[in-house]
Amino acid sequence: MRPVKWDGKELWVLDQRLLPTREKWVKISSPEDAFKAIRDMVIRGAPLIGVVAAFGLAFSDSFEKDRVKEKAEMLKKARPTAINLAWAVDRVYRRAVSSKNPKVDALREAEKIMEEEERRARTIGEYGEPLIENGDVVLTHCNAGSLATIEYGTALAPLRVAKEKGKIVKVIATETRPVMQGARLTTYELLKDGFDVTLISDTVVGYLMYLRKVNKVIVGADRVFRDGHVVNKIGTYQIAVLAKRHGVPFYVAFPSSTFDPHTNLKNVEIEERSPLEVIYIRGRRIAPKNVKVFNPAFDITPPELVTAFITDKGLIYPPFEKNLTKLL
Amino acid sequence: MRPVKWDGKELWVLDQRLLPTREKWVKISSPEDAFKAIRDMVIRGAPLIGVVAAFGLAFSDSFEKDRVKEKAEMLKKARPTAINLAWAVDRVYRRAVSSKNPKVDALREAEKIMEEEERRARTIGEYGEPLIENGDVVLTHCNAGSLATIEYGTALAPLRVAKEKGKIVKVIATETRPVMQGARLTTYELLKDGFDVTLISDTVVGYLMYLRKVNKVIVGADRVFRDGHVVNKIGTYQIAVLAKRHGVPFYVAFPSSTFDPHTNLKNVEIEERSPLEVIYIRGRRIAPKNVKVFNPAFDITPPELVTAFITDKGLIYPPFEKNLTKLL
Numbered sequence: 001m002r003p004v005k006w007d008g009k010e011l012w013v014l015d016q017r018l019l020p021t022r023e024k025w026v027k028i029s030s031p032e033d034a035f036k037a038i039r040d041m042v043i044r045g046a047p048l049i050g051v052v053a054a055f056g057l058a059f060s061d062s063f064e065k066d067r068v069k070e071k072a073e074m075l076k077k078a079r080p081t082a083i084n085l086a087w088a089v090d091r092v093y094r095r096a097v098s099s100k101n102p103k104v105d106a107l108r109e110a111e112k113i114m115e116e117e118e119r120r121a122r123t124i125g126e127y128g129e130p131l132i133e134n135g136d137v138v139l140t141h142c143n144a145g146s147l148a149t150i151e152y153g154t155a156l157a158p159l160r161v162a163k164e165k166g167k168i169v170k171v172i173a174t175e176t177r178p179v180m181q182g183a184r185l186t187t188y189e190l191l192k193d194g195f196d197v198t199l200i201s202d203t204v205v206g207y208l209m210y211l212r213k214v215n216k217v218i219v220g221a222d223r224v225f226r227d228g229h230v231v232n233k234i235g236t237y238q239i240a241v242l243a244k245r246h247g248v249p250f251y252v253a254f255p256s257s258t259f260d261p262h263t264n265l266k267n268v269e270i271e272e273r274s275p276l277e278v279i280y281i282r283g284r285r286i287a288p289k290n291v292k293v294f295n296p297a298f299d300i301t302p303p304e305l306v307t308a309f310i311t312d313k314g315l316i317y318p319p320f321e322k323n324l325t326k327l328l
Numbered sequence: 329m330r331p332v333k334w335d336g337k338e339l340w341v342l343d344q345r346l347l348p349t350r351e352k353w354v355k356i357s358s359p360e361d362a363f364k365a366i367r368d369m370v371i372r373g374a375p376l377i378g379v380v381a382a383f384g385l386a387f388s389d390s391f392e393k394d395r396v397k398e399k400a401e402m403l404k405k406a407r408p409t410a411i412n413l414a415w416a417v418d419r420v421y422r423r424a425v426s427s428k429n430p431k432v433d434a435l436r437e438a439e440k441i442m443e444e445e446e447r448r449a450r451t452i453g454e455y456g457e458p459l460i461e462n463g464d465v466v467l468t469h470c471n472a473g474s475l476a477t478i479e480y481g482t483a484l485a486p487l488r489v490a491k492e493k494g495k496i497v498k499v500i501a502t503e504t505r506p507v508m509q510g511a512r513l514t515t516y517e518l519l520k521d522g523f524d525v526t527l528i529s530d531t532v533v534g535y536l537m538y539l540r541k542v543n544k545v546i547v548g549a550d551r552v553f554r555d556g557h558v559v560n561k562i563g564t565y566q567i568a569v570l571a572k573r574h575g576v577p578f579y580v581a582f583p584s585s586t587f588d589p590h591t592n593l594k595n596v597e598i599e600e601r602s603p604l605e606v607i608y609i610r611g612r613r614i615a616p617k618n619v620k621v622f623n624p625a626f627d628i629t630p631p632e633l634v635t636a637f638i639t640d641k642g643l644i645y646p647p648f649e650k651n652l653t654k655l656l
Contacts, residue, residue, distance in 0.1 A: 020613075020615065020616050021613055172622075175505060175606070175614075175615075176531065177503060177505060177529040177530060177531055178529045178531075180614050180615075183606070183607075183614050183615040184614055184615060187615050187616050187619045188615075188616055191616050191618070191619060196620075197619060197620065198619075198620040198621065198622050199606060199607075199615055199619045199620065199621050199622075200606075200621070200622050200623075201505040201506045201530070201562065201563075201606055201623070202505060202529070202530040202531045202563075203504065203505055203506075203530045203561075203562045203563025203566070204562055204563070204622060204623075204624065204627075205566055206563070206565040206566025206569060206627065207562060207565055207566075207624060207627035207628070208622070210565060210627065210628065233531075234529065234531045234532055234535060235529075235530075235531025235532070235534070237534040237535055237538060238531070238533055238534025238535070238566060238570055241534060241569060241570060241573055242566055242569055245569055278503070278511070278527060278528075278529055279511075279527075281609045281610065281612065281614065282609065282610075282612035282614065283612070284609065284610035284611070284612055285348075285349055286503075286508050286511050286512055286609065286610065287348065287503075287508075287511040287512060287515050287516075287527055288348050288515050288516055288519050290519070291515045291519060291525060291526075291527045292524075292525065292526040292527065293526065293527050293528070294500075294526050294527075294528050294532060294536070295528075295529070295532075296532065296535060299532075299534065299535035299538065300535070300538065
């Protein structure tokens with residue numbers, strides 16, 4: 001399944017906030033539409049955010065330099081943590097301002113980014129597939145699947161390719177509070193694809209490993225630094241700690257567009273989102289109105305907890321600093 | 329706040345499923361009422377389950393031996409994991425069958441159990457208070473407070489006594505999916521008592537420790553074995569693993585009624601509850617209807633992750649097997 005529809009004229013995105021109970025498509029026809037869709041999490045997932053932002057900028061009403069720069073800056077502020085957003089916007093911006101036909105070329109660049117992400121996802125799947133053994137039970141966190149990118153996903157791509165090759169793979173999806181991408185999105189897309197998938201609360205990860213019911217963990221990433229530190233959905237770090245304790249391999253799958261060789265841990269902004277995401281679920285209040293909430297959207301996993309990275313350039317093993325920069 | 333009202337004639341319990349949005353009291357006037365209230369989690373928390381079950385049995389319509397035994401067996405099956413349930417029911421049963429005035433004496437025994445739990449909670453608070461330093465940020469999981477027992481709570485008792493003595497204590501409450509006792513109950517009772525409390529999703533525990541924002545962890549217990557293994561709310565084990573990694577002291581507070589010297593890890597039944605607890609939240613569906621769910625209500629924390637036990641008989645440090653049996 002694809003979370004975007006592009007027919008050469010109109011871009012529609014699936015409103016992921018309403019899944020799995022409702023499938024509603026939203027039209028994106030301006031940078032402002034794209035900004036709102038990203039900020040409000042109509043769409044999410046690092047690669048998909050990049051794709052939608054790229055189209056958003058290409059839909060600018062003007063390609064006069066100051067004007068398009070302003071739109072690009074606005075788009076980059078929609079969410080601060082995933083590197084793909086700035087990366088994709090910068091690509092479209094550079095293409096537009098160096099072109100004699102910016103409207104056409106910006107759109108072509110956005111299309112190219114989308115096609116590349118689709119290819120990268122498939123390639124991640126092919127490189128990751130040999131890691132998956134027949135009969136494996138693989139735990140994944142949040143949604144790093146079709147709905148986070150185009151078609152194959154990142155963390156879920158190796159599982160899809162393994163299944164195509166006839167391997168039997170069971171998947172454990174963590175709910176992923178507060179936004180519940182695991183419960184709402186990962187289960188939804190994997191059931192559609194005929195996977196055997198079991199949903200657990202985020203509290204169950206440790207006990208499941210204690211019971212030796214998990215063989216592997218694969219997660220995605222929102223930003224990977226050159227030293228191998230991983231910024232990903234809140235909850236990733238604690239799963240990595242548990243995997244280490246239980247000797248369960250912990251893999252991080254990401255496309256090269258998520259690699260950030262230029263900044264580091266000290267300069268990254270970990271987005272904090274509204275307390276309302278925690279206090280209300282689907283409009284129902286589950287906590288006192290006035291309670292304080294700490295609601296970071298991401299956390300940081302140190303490289304010593306990562307067994308290997310699965311990328312569109314190949315598998316990357318330690319020493320990470322050397323091997324990440326060599327390959328990406 | 330007290331989760332039960334007993335005026336010598338009628339027992340009313342606060343329906344904890346509706347908190348914090350609604351305060352509704354439910355009358356318990358038979359063993360069957362108590363059974364349903366426990367099974368359906370109208371009330372929960374190991375000590376409180378024991379108290380309500382004790383009254384439930386004392387409300388039996390007959391104290392003919394076979395009849396009261398049948399009621400006792402029914403009550404003990406309401407939930408399988410917390411030892412307090414069987415312990416309290418057995419006490420009332422033994423009192424009733426050895427009495428010439430069983431109706432009066434069974435009720436007196438239930439009252440005594442309630443008074444004892446109240447006293448134990450206060451005593452846990454007094455023994456635990458010196459562990460709390462002024463300015464501490466203490467993380468707790470689930471609800472081991474007033475709503476889980478009578479008045480002071482177990483895990484929250486040391487915090488209450490510390491606050492009475494003028495220490496400033498900030499509390500981090502984990503949401504505790506799926507039943508959300510942390511979000512719904514712990515925040516609610518601590519805000520009522522004027523605590524500074526911050527709610528987090530269960531996914532945030534690791535990152536919060538990574539940020540060095542937690543000084544101590546205190547949780548309750550549903551059953552503690554003589555070797556120091558702890559059965560407590562699902563999610564406890566992974567918090568203990570994270571605390572160990574980050575050098576954060578991990579305390580388990582429990583009344584002596586929760587100690588189980590007679591069985592062991594291999595014989596304990598870890599309750600699995602309905603998938604609906606995970607798929608629906610307050611009547612709203614958050615996952616595909618047909619998804620498989622693994623929903624254990626408890627997990628097991630090994631003694632090497634516990635810094636000390638806080639009990640109504642005193643603090644218990646390693647070696648646990650020796651010191652637990654000596655004191656309890």
